[in-house]
Amino acid sequence: MSEISDTRALSKPQRSSMLLKWSWRELWHGQLWPVAVALTLIIACVFALAALVVRVEKIMVDQGRSMIAADLVFRSADPIEPSLLAQAQSLGLTVSQQTRFGTMAFSDEQMQLVSVKAVDSRFPLRGELVLEGDRRHNQVRPGELWLSERLFSLLAVQPGDLVSIGDAALTVSGRIVTEPELSFNPFSQMPAVLIHASDLAQTGAIQPGSRVRFRAYFSGEDAQLEQLQQAITLAPGQRWISETTQGRTGEMIERARQYLSLTLFLVILMATATLVLTCLHYSATRVAAVAMMKSLGASKRWLWRWLTRQLAMLFSIAAVAGLSLGWLLEFLLRLPLADVLPDPLPEMGLMPLAASLLVALLVAVPGIGISLLRLVDAPAISVIQQQVAWPKNRRGYALIVLPVAAALLWFGSNKFMWLTLAGLAALLVVLAALGLGLVALLKRGAWRSAVRLALSRISRSPLASGAQLAALTSSLMLLAVIWLLRTDLLADWQQTLPADAPNxxxxxxxxxxxxxxxxxxxxxxxxxxxxxxxxxxxxxxxxxxxxxxxxxxxxxxxxxxxxxxxxxxxxxxxxxxxxxxxxxxxxxxxxxxxxxxxxxxxxxxxxxxxxxxxxxxxxxxxxxxxxxxxxxxxxxxxxxxxxxxxxxxxxxxxxxxxxxxxxxxxxxxxxxxxxxxxLRIMATRIQAILQQVSLSLSVLAALGVSSGLLLVLTLLRLSLSQREQEIQLYRTLGASRKRISDTVWSEYGIMALLAGVMAAAGAEVVMASLMIWGFELPVQGHSMLWLVLPLLSLMLVVVIIRSMIRKLLQPLKG
Structure with a gap:
């Protein structure tokens, strides 16, 4: 530390160079590297998850819009007003029209009730229309008549034969292989016939009183589509159709979006908790070093320069490493989906990169800043009296305004997210109190000495123990919620179209x-x-x-x-x-x-x-x-x-x-x-969407659970690290290594079991709330959860204690 007092004799460039060297040495040889790792993981997870969310959402939206043949559809019982079409064109939207009606089709031998769709040459604006005649087409042209497969046998015709639609006798051009605009409602479907809009008048099929439906299809940017919707006042018999309003398929897409957003939010939440805990641990371990620097003449300004350089280097390293790891992780996440993802993939854009860096920054500013403000205020006397208390710098808590403001902008009026936040905050308090209450009940039992000591230690610091129990419980609960939501959503979607469903x-x-x-x-x-x-x-x-x-x-x-x-x-x-x-x-x-x-x-x-x-x-x-x-x-x-x-x-x-x-x-x-x-074509298409969404949500759930496991491991590792001084004290007072080891195992075993049981209860409450007020699905219990979470918690405790107990007891030798 004598270098600090020697810096006054150096030139400004020399001081800057020396400060940089100290910062670099502290970064890698001090305790700041775990913070760098936590920040790297935040950036990597957010980048990978955001990139996959962007791609999956674009795929789902594209699939949903393919099923309505456009980005947006206007349906009306009356002819489409020219003013609507003119306004759409002025906004730069591509427009197509369709007239749909039921009528009888006649061949020389048979007749059949059919659904006639008169479309223009631009139809469809989305999705795939495949017409097979002398060659394959994807658009209807004037003078053409296309029949669905079944009509060839029902009408006993072949391509080239005449079929009468109203007053018009049209030559059959071929069959409809694939068309968009599929519906779940079997009662709304008749065998389809496609003709060109220019041939509609000669059919004479539309008369006063005829039951005719008119549709206008629009394709373009979302902002222009929304502007068009807001400019139109709907009359009776009119409605807008989008990918989120198309019956059960729309519900599936909307619920998948909710799950994607919720998973991203929970991953950020858990990664943030990991970072904050790591920063608190770093600050606690560096109090003596900062006090020593102050005793040697280091000013707060100098300390801030020293810490700021470390943080700048830390964030730069974490950004490069996190983005690289995130890109690799996103690639690996897509591997299970290779067979169902479209080629080429939708572009992810710059959103994942910007979101990952912004989230990391918003998390790091209060997460690191509050701890460092308290660290810099550490008095020099802490060198000789480590337990000394000093006034807390409450100004640092103002930094929380940054992520809170960002959350307000991000969530806006999303009641789904605010419900989740409020529920989690309330559960943290309830779980902490419940955990301490269970410990108090356990103390009344007759246990062996190691268990009694463990229970005594947990109850001796109720605030710290309650916070630790709540953090551990909420971590297990969040990872359970991510996986259970995925499971319940997929189970619900399997009812949308089961594998053996009638077609x-x-x-x-x-x-x-x-x-x-x-x-x-x-x-x-x-x-x-x-x-x-x-x-x-x-x-x-x-x-x-x-x-x-x-x-x-x-x-x-x-x-x-x-x-x-x-x-x-x-x-x-x-x-x-x-x-x-x-x-x-x-x-x-x-x-x-x-x-x-x-x-x-x-x-x-x-x-x-x-x-x-x-x-x-x-x-x-x-x-x-x-x-x-x-x-x-x-x-x-x-x-x-x-x-x-x-x-x-x-x-x-x-x-x-x-x-x-x-x-x-x-x-x-x-x-x-x-x-x-x-309905076989429709069934195939819906099954493809279900497969894509199901696999994507499974991959996202796996990533969310991994983030939760990382948080749990971090909690346990830091908690055990903080026990080092206490273990040395026990040894000094004559406690044997076996007694200390048994006490540690008992303490963390009890906390693991309590956390697992309370996490199961909390997950059931959160799931019920989300199902009722978020996804609007039936509430169901998850009996296996009460076994899996305690066992998982115990397994993680075993892994962490086995990896650290020898190191903790090592200084006691001799």
Whole structure:
């Protein structure tokens, strides 16, 4: 330290060079290198995770937009206003239009109800349209008529034959191989026909009163798309469609986004805790060195110059190492996804680089700054009296404003994130108090001496022990939450389209053909659902209250249209009875979602109209229905006596494997009046999205869990390091190495078990909160968590103590 007093005799460049050498030596030979490692890991993790999040989100958005054929879609029951199209073009957006209607298609031999889509040459703006005729095309041109695969057998035509659409006789150009705009709703689909918009007028199919739907497709920058949406006031019958509003697929994408953001946030949180703990440990170990420098004449200004240079070098080294490691980590994270990621990959841009450096800086400023402010204020007398107390520099806590302000800007009004933050903060306090309470209860038991000493030490410093327990518990809890969220989301998404889900619906089966149709499926070894009678009707009154008295715009969506009604003697196997009993007479079972929206309860009387004929039934049960399983599902299921006398057609769904494709054409040919809705293309596309998202979330969850494990290991390592002086004191007072070793093992074993059990309880609470208010999914318990977390905690304790106990006891030799 004598060099400090000699610096006054040196020139300014010499002093600067010497200060740089001291800073470099302190960086690598002092205790600051763990801080550099923690900062490197923060930068690497944030860079890798942010890069993967950017890529995965772009892929999900692209997939979602491919399914609506554009970046944004405007749907209307009336023709699209020219002013809307003009405004979109003025914003630099690419525009395409579509007119869609149902009509009959006639060939020389057959006729079939079809869904005609009249599109322009720019359609689709997103996604893939593959048309196969004399050669492959991806756009519809004037004079062309393209049919879906099934229509060739239903209409008994080949390319080159004439098919009449309204007044127009058009020549079949070929078949539709692939098209976007797929839907989960089988009742909304008919075999598709594509024509060019310029041929629409000659069909004469659109007349006053015709049921026609108009769509405008837009593609461009998100800012311009949002500006267009804000400029348009929607009228009745109009709505915007985006990748996040497209039914269940939109929900999946939105929930995946929430998970990506939450995982990134939790990883940053855990990495920050690792850095702060490391900085506190560094400050505690350097008090004597700073006091010595002060006793030799070092001023605060000189100390700050010395520390600032160390921090500048530290951040530079951490930035280079972290970005390099982050790039490698991002590459490794993509390896499991190589088969499902698109080629070329979406660009990650500069966001991951900027985010990783900015996060590290925002974390480091208060995390390191508060500790160093206290360190620089250490009095010179600390050299000879290490336990001396000195006034705390509370100005340093103002540095916390920086990350808090950044969080406010980042989260904004995101209630999901604020809910997570508030919940974690409250849990930290509760877990600390709960841990100390459990220790107090354990002290009442009869234990051997090592355990009694361990419990005594934990309870002797309640504040420190409570903070340590809370930190350890919250670390285990966070890594559990990351993994459980991933597991529960994937389990929910598997219900979106299970691997064995039906992929073909058969509708309008006449009662006379029903048994023969079922026999064909059964004899062909096809997995099918039960068959259901279907009648279209409206719900008109609840307990004699007219539900159609309010304006159409104010009604629930289920009251604006006819619903599919059915009857059964028993509850469908894929429905769950929530309340009531399954009745056999004059009853109706109601799906729980519509019951909640319309305020329907057990015992209510519901009135329906079918073909202007009214009838009533009493609500006898409420059911939970999973609408995404591709099975026939219904809002209302009646007892047979209520509706069996009404004329109905039958419906069922079944699964066609790749080797059974010919059966679909055979069914279409042998049962021409039955409407077949082939959803195999849609199923393949949804399965691809599910596979991409599932693998991506698994990789992200693994990274989040790794960050949590790093934090737990850091906590345990630093805690044991702080025990060195205490262990020396025990040895001085005559304690044997075995007694000390047994006490350490007992103390950390107790803390590990307590932390594991409390982390399991905390994770269940957090998961329940996130499921109810964040992801809006059913709450479920996780029994294995109560075993896995305590065992994991104990394993980590064993690893850390085994690696450090010998070193801690080594000075006691002799």
């Amino acid at each position: 073909v619906f058969a509708l309008n089966i006449s009662p006379q053909e029903r048994e023969r149709y079922l026999d064909v499926l059964d004899n062909s070894g096809v997995a099918r659902s039960d068959s259901y009678p279907v009648i279209r009707g409206r719900l008109t009154a609840i307990n004699q209250q007219d539900m159609l008295a309010v304006s159409r715009e104010e009604r629930d969506e289920s009251l604006r249209r006819e619903l599919n009604l059915t009857w059964r003697e028993s509850i469908p196997v894929h429905n769950t009875l929530l309340e009531g009993t399954w009745a056999t007479q004059s009853g109706v079972s109601v799906e729980s979602g519509i019951a909640e929206r319309l305020g329907i309860a057990l015992g209510d009387e519901l009135t329906f109209h079918v073909n202007s004929q009214p009838f009533s039934a009493t609500v006898t049960s409420l059911r939970e229905v999973e609408w995404r399983n591709m099975r026939p599902n219904f809002y209302f299921i009646f007892t047979p006596d209520v509706m069996a006398a009404l004329p109905a057609t039958w419906l069922l769904s079944f699964r066609i494997e790749a080797e059974q494709s010919a059966l679909v054409n055979r069914l279409g040919r042998d049962f021409p009046t039955v409407t077949l809705l082939d």
